[in-house]
Amino acid sequence: MNSVYEDVRGLIVHGTYPAGQAVTEQELCDRLGVSRTPVREALRRLEGDGLVEPARRGVTVVELDSKALRDDYLVRAALEGLTAELAAARQRSGELAPAELTRLEKLAAEADQATRKGDFAAGVRHNRAFHGYIAALAENPPAVEVLDRIWDRIIVSTRASLTAPVRTGQVGEEHKHLVAAIAGGRAEDAAFLARQHVLSTMYALEGAGK
Template identity: 60%
Template sequence: MRTTYDRVRELIVGGAFPPGQRLTEVGLSQRLDVSRTPVREALRQLESDGLVESGQRGVTVVRLGRAALREAYLVRASLEALTADLCAQRQQAGEIAPAALTRLERHADDADRATRAGDLPAGVRHNREFHRHIAVLAGNELALGFLDRVWDRIVVSTRDSLTATGRTGQVDDEHRRLLAAIRAGDGTTAADLARAHVRHTLSTLHEGE
């Protein structure tokens, strides 16, 4: 059963509330048909997660500046290097079922198909599912939890500026090479590819600024 926290988080990450929008306990309680107490608790947790912030205007959806966004991407790069390495090691040890790797490949297929079709929100969603599935297969719950929080902050702060980057083919190629390294059980290469992939995305995000 989804908690009030889960529901408010989904609304923020899903784009129902854009960066900078003020959130009120009354408004959320009416929208979700719950009392103000669970809403208040949810907002406290979301502030701890870095998705909302308290200020003179009350509680608002976070909007990461350029420096903070860069920090988030660098943390994501380190975490995804770790999870790619662990995933490849588990593959080498025979701990990952073939069906799980097939599912990972489907996520890559879906991300590429959506992006090439110009459905950028779907492309972002499938791209996240690809990377998150690697983290799931890595078998490290702490890393997965941190990665989810970093991804949430990045998605919320970059949705409004979402445009085709011209990196569609390169992104898919990077995904395929990362998948190949994981299939081969090569943790070192998988980590290097995952880290480079995120850094390439960061550099593209700031082009022209």
């Protein structure tokens, strides 16, 4: 059942079923080649994740309104501030390996390159990988779990957060400053930069009118 859950979640997060689209259990059964029981269980879990809502026949992929999207961004900002702070604190304590910091720099560079090229799909993927790795370095499983759900909802509800004109160059610079703060073990700076980075994306998205 977990595999079916991941499969259906992937179809939604990657855009096969975009926000607002209705999806029936039978359609998913046919696409995935499984029975209704695992599909029904997967949809119940996804409803709990806030990705779908019940419809007359099956479910509808959730599309966050402006307030709900802002709420998710605010929670994401707070949690990513926390994970950046914890990652930097671990670096200050000598708990992070040089290879981990090298990987973080590589992920930041990949996100920046994709964003500057205007490759939205790759930009979203690399950007999420970068922030997800910071969360992993923080070693705080509850934060990682909540952030995963929030990232899913944000990605599904808007695919424009990296394409707002004023953010194209800023994203990469903000990532570099954040990496430097973590690498330098500057926990307070890392927390501030991470929060501001997320909030800047939120403001740019709001200004673009989604």
